Amino acid sequence: RKEVEQDPGPFNVPEGATVAFNCTYSNSASQSFFWYRQDCRKEPKLLMSVYSSGNEDGRFTAQLNRASQYISLLIRDSKLSDSATYLCVVNRQGSYIPTFGRGTSLIVHP
């Protein structure tokens, strides 16, 4: 089983839709969780950290479920500019090296 698993998609949604991605991790000792965004032919960039209490940044909401070992990303009111690959990233406790999921592709169409 891969350490971090994501549905690669693509998720194809119309503008204005709400879309959610899940990511599961296998190591229960994982400590830090992130969502990165990667645009086509660009480097990954941090979208948001995921805290135990969940966090929200505008249209984006991230949540952590430690019992079931998954994190989620919810995007409300999708924009065309949200089209990208969303990478789930997990750090084990005590490790400074993150493990990346293969990403979930989102396509927002008019």
Add this chain to the structure above:
Amino acid sequence: SAVISQKPSRDICQRGTSLTIQCQVDSQVTMMFWYRQQPGQSLTLIATANQGSEATYESGFVIDKFPISRPNLTFSTLTVSNMSPEDSSIYLCSVHDRGAGANVLTFGAGSRLTVL
């Protein structure tokens, strides 16, 4: 956030040759990380480069194939040696972005390598 300059941004190389990728950071950092991203795949860590010591390689990557230099706290190079078409990939350097929080990475723009 740290600003990373990486070059070349892309290159097309012949089989059997070697290519050196450079990564320059605008601030001093302890560790620099080199990643590979093959088409449609996740990022895979090649090695961690520390100033003043040999790089630490991940399983499946060896120094003879991917020699790394780290002459100071702002610069590193990764060489892809004796290239084959299987080495065609995007190579990215990254550093911890302390301003964004613990364990957050900032990446260079990547070097897209095509081996013929």
